[in-house]
Amino acid sequence: MTGVTFVLYWIYFAFLVLNVFLYSVQLLRRNSGWLRIITLFLWLMLLIEIGSEAVRLLFNFNVPLFHIYAYSQSAILGLFYLRICHNSTQRKFIRWYILFMTLTLALVYALNPGAFMRFNLWEVVITNYLLVVASLFYLYNIISGTRSFLYIALGVLVCAALEILVFLFADFLVTLQKEDMMIIWLLHELGILFLHGMITVQWFDFFVYKRKNKDE
DSSP, rough: HHHHHHHHHHHHHHHHHHHHHHHHHHHHOOOOHHHHHHHHHHHHHHHHHHHHHHHHHSOOOOHHHHHHHHHHHHHHHHHHHHHHHHOOOHHHHHHHHHHHHHHHHHHHHHOOOGGGGGGHHHHHHHHHHHHHHHHHHHHTTTSSSOOTTTHHHHHHHHHHHHHHHHTTHHHHHHTSSHHHHHHHHHHHHHHHHHHHHHHHHHHHHHIIIIIHHOOO
C-alpha cells in the first residue's frame, strides 16, 4: 500500500465509521425502512472491512471476503433502490435482477468452489451493473420530483461505474507500468471514498439541513 492509497484508505475508513455512528444514532430516533437498509449496509461493510484486514494480516490473502463484499453491497443497495423507486417496471427489474444475481453466484460457486478463491471479472460486472442501472432509474425519476436521496444515488453510481471500468480493463492494465497501474487503483479507492463521502453528505442534507429549514 503506497503513501497515497494508505491515506485514502484511512480517510475512507474514517467516513465509514462516522457513517455507522451517524446512521445508527438516527435509526434509534427514527425507524424507517430506507434508514434500516442503509444502516445495515454500513454495519456490514464495516464488519467486512475489519474482517478483511484481519485476514490479510494473518494470511496475506482475503479474496473470499471480496466476494462477500461485492454481493452484499449489490444486494443491500439493490433493496434500498427497491424501496425508493416507485415505478412498477423498475421495481420488477430490480427484484428479478437481485434474484438472478443471487442464483447465478450461488450456482457458479457451488459448481466451482475454486472460483471463490480468486477475483472474477464477471462477478464485478454483474454485481455493479445492478447498482448503475438502479441509480440511473432513481436519478431519472427525480428529474421533476423530490430529490430525497440524490447524494446516495450519485455516490453509488460513480462508485459502481468506476468498479466496472477498473476491472473491465484489468487484462489491459497488467501491461501498464507500475506507475500507471497505481493511477488506476487510485480511481478504485476514490470511487469507494466518494460513495461514503456522499452517504455522509446525505445524512447532513436529510437530518440537519432539511430539519433546519423545516424549523424555520
